[in-house]
Amino acid sequence: MLDRTNRQYSAGLSGGLSVAGHDFTADASGALYLDSERLLVVADLHFEKGSAFAQRRVFLPPYDTAATLARLARLAMRYRPRVILALGDSFHDSRAGERMHAGDLAGLSALQQGRDWIWISGNHDPQTPSQVGGETAGEHRVGALTFRHEPRAGEAHGEIAGHLHPCARIVAPSGGVRRRCFITDGSRCVMPAFGAFTGGLNIRDAAFAPLFGARDVVVHALGRERVYAVQVGSCVGE
Amino acid sequence: MARAPRKPKEKPALLPPHFSDWFATRGWSPRAHQLALLAQAQAGHSALLIAPTGAGKTLAGFLPSLVELSDLRSRSNRPQDRGLHTLYISPLKALAVDVARNLEIPVAEMGLRVSVETRTGDTSASKRQRQRRTPPDILLTTPEQLALLLASADSYTLFATLRRVVFDELHSIVTSKRGDLLALDFARLRNLAPAMSAVGLSATVRDPDELRRWLVRQLSPDKTAMAHLVTAPPGAAADLSMLDTRERLPWAGHGAGHAIHEIYERIKAARMTLVFVNTRAQAEAIFAQLWRINDDNLAIALHHGSLDASQRRRVENAMVQGLLKAVVCTSTLDLGIDWGDVDLVINVGAPKGASRLTQRIGRANHRLDEPSRAILVPANRFEVLECRAAIDAASVGAQDTPPARSGALDVLCQHILGMACAAPFDPDDLYREIASAEPYRLLTRAEFDDAVEFVATGGYALKTYDRFAKIKRTKDGLWRIAHPKVAQSYRMNVGTIVESDMLKVRLVRGAASVAKKTGRSSGSSLLNYPAKLASGEQKPYTGRVSRGGRVLGEIEEYFLETLAPGDTFLFGGEILSLVGIVENEAHVARAQSDAPKVPSYAGGKFPLSTYLAERVRKLISSPRNWKNLPDQVAEWLALQQHASALPPADKLLIETFPRGNRYFLVCYPFEGRLAHQTLGMLLTRRMEHMGVKPLGFVANEYALAVWSLADIGARAKNGLISIDDLFSQDMLGDDLEEWLQESALMKRTFRNCAIVSGLIERRFQGKEKTGRQVTISTDLIYDVLRRHEPDHILLRAARQDAYTGLLDLARLADMLGRVRGRIVHKALDRISPLAVPVMLEIGREPVYGEAQDQILAEAADVLVAEASSRA
Structure with missing residues (x-):
């Protein structure tokens, strides 16, 4: 059966998410937007993952880079950011730049026009391919915030990271669903992967344990049109 | 020839x-x-x-x-x-x-x-x-x-x-x-x-x-x-009857709990009984209920597709040896194996089809000249009607096996790769060979060429994978595999049966201690093993298992995903508690619980056959046909006739009525749950466009109920909306396309096609992937493909499946065509007697993917509630 409530006919709520005193908008596409800096952050784009699989004779549709870019372009239209920051693993491997189509390179270049673009380097892309513009950095700081690819265990006030592709399995009275998500304790936030073909790691996985204590951890799960803040207790392992 | x-x-x-x-x-x-x-x-x-x-x-x-x-x-x-x-x-x-x-x-x-x-x-x-x-x-x-x-x-x-x-x-x-x-x-x-x-x-x-x-x-x-x-000449006519229960017939549900004592008595009186049910969940439930009242310690065993193969073999051997009194089973025992001296078949629940029923009855008594004996046990009132129609159909020898299918494109892709593994092939020859097979008789050369391209490089309009091709064209025009590894991977992935992702269920602890707590000696006393077998290594039944660490069987991953550690569920006839999931195994312990969950397995839900549906419609439509129905059911139908109307055989009855602060629309197409679900999805979309604000729907085999915020009955009466338009066939146009884009059922269909065609490998290098290990979700592939190449061969294959498979679109289309201009609308002030069963399903049915955001909203409410209580 299908069951909705009145709520779905009311306007969607904005997904607020605050880290180290900075208030972000958590977008249902998996991006964070910091209005005070006009900064848009996306993690783990994994451009050219499809063609990387093709090398192993698994022929995924060769449109993942185009699809990811199209979603990014929609975000750019919506928020009009001054800076776009890609939080590492933007390219699936070191040859991804060579395999990108001319059309996708042009699309990326157009997106970069009129704004700053920062590639944070990740384990998949220690070097930014020469085919694309923008600057590359290991980390980026804004106020109390540090943006880096891989989260570091221990105290890390204001860290925004990617790398882990968090997703949550959420169980409620009417069933269970698996969704990509942000996970935060107000001091640190790990962002979901943004790329079209990227999978997810359950937040109950051991990899998350050193990053988040039991205290005040909230999961912001990506719904179809909005982000839902959910208690970590509603999430189960796999 | x-x-x-x-x-x-x-x-x-x-x-x-x-x-x-x-x-x-x-x-x-x-x-x-x-x-x-x-x-x-x-x-x-x-x-x-x-x-x-x-x-x-x-x-x-x-x-x-x-x-x-x-x-x-x-x-x-x-x-x-x-x-x-x-x-x-x-x-x-x-x-x-x-x-x-x-x-x-x-x-x-x-x-x-x-x-x-x-x-x-x-x-x-x-x-x-x-x-x-x-x-x-x-x-x-x-x-x-x-x-x-x-x-x-x-x-x-x-x-x-x-x-x-x-x-x-x-x-x-x-x-x-x-x-x-x-x-x-x-x-x-x-x-x-x-x-x-x-x-x-x-x-x-x-x-x-x-x-x-x-x-x-x-x-x-x-x-x-x-x-x-x-x-061959037909066998003796079957001795077929419906259980004339002394109990009150339930309005809804499939448990047949009301009749359990009567079933037990029949088992006791017969030599060996097969108790057929339609789903594994029913099998578990009936088996548990029979054992609860098994004061005579009859040897009653359980057999269904999720149980470990060795357990099933033991049940089968015990049957052949005549050691069992009864086996509760699903369609796993439908086919022609001679399992011994069965003299009674009890079919619990709806028979679904006349031919299916005839086959099942045939399980009783393999001697042609003696009649097979079978008793149908309907689990609810609608099933009484279906059982009656099936008995009538069987008595005239009517058959309703499904119509011939046209060959699937994903299977074609798999086969083409297999043929390339055998030897380099000439496409003209292979096309001729394939078109000589009946299901592919109408395959066009263009479709065949698309399939070859798909096998070679994925068949995308954007040609970027040529250098990675699986099969390549030689100078003399033959297609050959590019690397021996391609053949290796073909061999590991052959076949067309795509199971849901299954997890092994392994018993890890608690066997002895829990058994003591429940006052059971973990097995044999419950099953009354014949002494000579109980003393040996091999126990003959699937019954309760006793050794720790063994695999009990397999269960769908998506069911386990709804459980948290500590939750209990019924499996293999016993109550288990989930300890945790480790890699691709669910570790469980024996437990006690008053309300274990019963896995709602996907398997074994056959839709009601079109033929039987027609008979049921005819049976209901006229009181003259009711003489062979139990009194309770005839009274129920008479009440319906008085309070609303009987669904006419060749028209569609639609009722609207208010209830609580909602407005309901109930229709009775009798086209099976799958077609009704699809209709529900499309109707709610359309009602949304009409501003009726639908809130939800629920479907069963016979009817569909939709509820909304706005009074649809009043709007129809005032001519603001037209019920005819609501049910017009064009819902299968744009509305359908729009819905398919996000339909979870369509995504599941696509996933099957992606696996069968070889786009995604099930197994690689000796390992079998489970859902969690597949790094690429087929949902993501589906989304990208739909947007960029809507005519791709895999999407065509998925649409072809959707017409007969999980969405049953073909049947829905036939129904909408049949009732065009023949809709009977009854605007009522309260629920009708016939609507009660489907209304009772509300809250019992699982939620589909389309409503997944609702789950998120519920979970979010918990947080909101916590936040407000702190404030």
Whole structure:
């Protein structure tokens, strides 16, 4: 059966998410937007993952880079950011730049026009391919915030990271669903992967344990049109 | 080749004297249809044998081969010079093994020098090697094993000597993708073994000509060839009745709990009973209920597809040995294996189809001249109607087997790769070969070429994968595999059955201690094992298991995903508690609980057949037809007639009424749950566009209920909206396309196609992937493909499946066409008697993917509630 409530006919709520005193908008596409800096952050784009699989004779549709870019372009239209920051693993491997189509390179270049673009380097892309513009950095700081690819265990006030592709399995009275998500304790936030073909790691996985204590951890799960803040207790392992 | 319908002049069959003698020593004489089939084979014709259970069908199928093989003059003494003579294909591994055992009897008793072997997934690697080098005279195997044999270079020599292929249970296999694959492999066999003829063995079907076409080479799209037909006389009419319960008939549900004592009494009175149910969940529930009242300690066992294979084998062996009193089973025991001395079949729940019911009844009593005895136990009031209609249909011998299918494109892709693994292929030749298979008779060359492109590089308009191709075109125009690894990966992924992701259920602790707590000695006392078996290593039943650490069976991953550690559920007849999930295993412990969950397995939910639905509609529509119905049901229908109206046989009744602060619309198409669900999805979309603010819907086999914020009945009365428009056929246009984009069922369909076609590998390097290990979700692929290449062959394959599969669009389309301009709308002030069952389903049915955000919203509410309580 299908069951909705009145709520779905009311306007969607904005997904607020605050880290180290900075208030972000958590977008249902998996991006964070910091209005005070006009900064848009996306993690783990994994451009050219499809063609990387093709090398192993698994022929995924060769449109993942185009699809990811199209979603990014929609975000750019919506928020009009001054800076776009890609939080590492933007390219699936070191040859991804060579395999990108001319059309996708042009699309990326157009997106970069009129704004700053920062590639944070990740384990998949220690070097930014020469085919694309923008600057590359290991980390980026804004106020109390540090943006880096891989989260570091221990105290890390204001860290925004990617790398882990968090997703949550959420169980409620009417069933269970698996969704990509942000996970935060107000001091640190790990962002979901943004790329079209990227999978997810359950937040109950051991990899998350050193990053988040039991205290005040909230999961912001990506719904179809909005982000839902959910208690970590509603999430189960796999 | 055989061409019906012109009847050829037949020579009488030649049955050698030692065969006649053998029949005589057994006290038999060869039956007319056995001799007729022999005559067809001796004339070199392919033929279809239609015979009821117990008519000696299997022996008939093998008789021509045995007679030929017994003629020593034409046979070399050296097995390696003889080659494979007969291939037998069964849909079930167990059936192949059973038939091999039965075939040994005449071979041994007549002293025939004929070797009979099976080849299944269980056959050792060394034996398989040897079978390729020195094949037996008769090889019994499954469709998947045949595909593997054909995908290797030595298939050309292995099958060159083949004279006959026997397809058992043909009616059951042709209705699925497995049938498509088998048809393609059969087409290849015909080219490898030009002297071969085919025999199809089938239960009674609606249209034998469909199977007759399947059995021979088709040469042109518009002129069809057919195999000869041999029909055995029908068996004695079945003794079929409906349980006349003393209890109150439930309004809804499928548990049949009201009748459990009556079922138990019937089991007690019979020698051996098969209790058929439709789903594994029902099997678990009925089994548990029977044991709760099993004061006589009757040996009642459980058999369904999720249980561990070794447990199932033990139940089967115990049946054959006559050690059991009853087995509660799903369709896993539907097919023709002779499991011993069953004298009663109890079918709990809706029979779903007349032919299906007839087959199940046939399980009771394998002797043709005695009537089979069967009792139908409806679990609710609507099922009473369905049981009545099925009994009436069976008494006139009506058949409603599903119509022939057209070959699936994903299966075609898999087969093309297999053929490239066998040898480089010429596309013109392969296309001709494939189009000679009945299901692919209408395949266009363009579709075939698309499939070849898909196999080579994924078949995308954007050609970027050429250098990574799986198959490449040589200078002389042949397609060959690019690397031996391609063949290796094909072999690991062959087959068309895509299971849901399953997790093994392993018992890890708590066996002894929990048993003590529950006052049970963990097993044997509950099952009353016969002493000689209980003392040995091997216990004969699936019942309660006792050793720690063993695998109990498999269960769908998505069910386990709804459980948290500590939650309890019913499995294999006992209450288990989830300890945790480790890799691809669910670790469980025995537990106690008053309300364990029952897994809502996806398997085993057959839709109500169109034919039976029509009979049910007719039965309801006129009080004159009610005389054979239980009083409770007739009264219920009379109330409906008074309070609203009876659903007319050829029209669609729609009721609207307010209830609580909601407005309901209930309709009664009787088209099965799948079609109703799809209708529900499309109707709510349309109602949303009309501003009626639908909130939800629920469907059962017979009806659909939709509820909304706005009063749809009043709006229809005031002419603001038109009910006719709401149900107009054009909902299958744009609305459908829009919905398919996000439909979870469509995504599941697509996933199956992606796996069968070979886009995604199920297994690689000896490992089987489970959902969690697949790094690429097929949902993401589906989304990207739809946006960028909406006409891609895999999307076409998925749409083709959607018409008959999980969405049952074909049936919905037929229904909407049938009721066009024939809608009866009753605006009521309260719920009608007929609406009660479907309204009771509200809150009991699982939520579909389309409502997943609702789950998130519920979970978010918990947080909001916590936040507000803090404030």
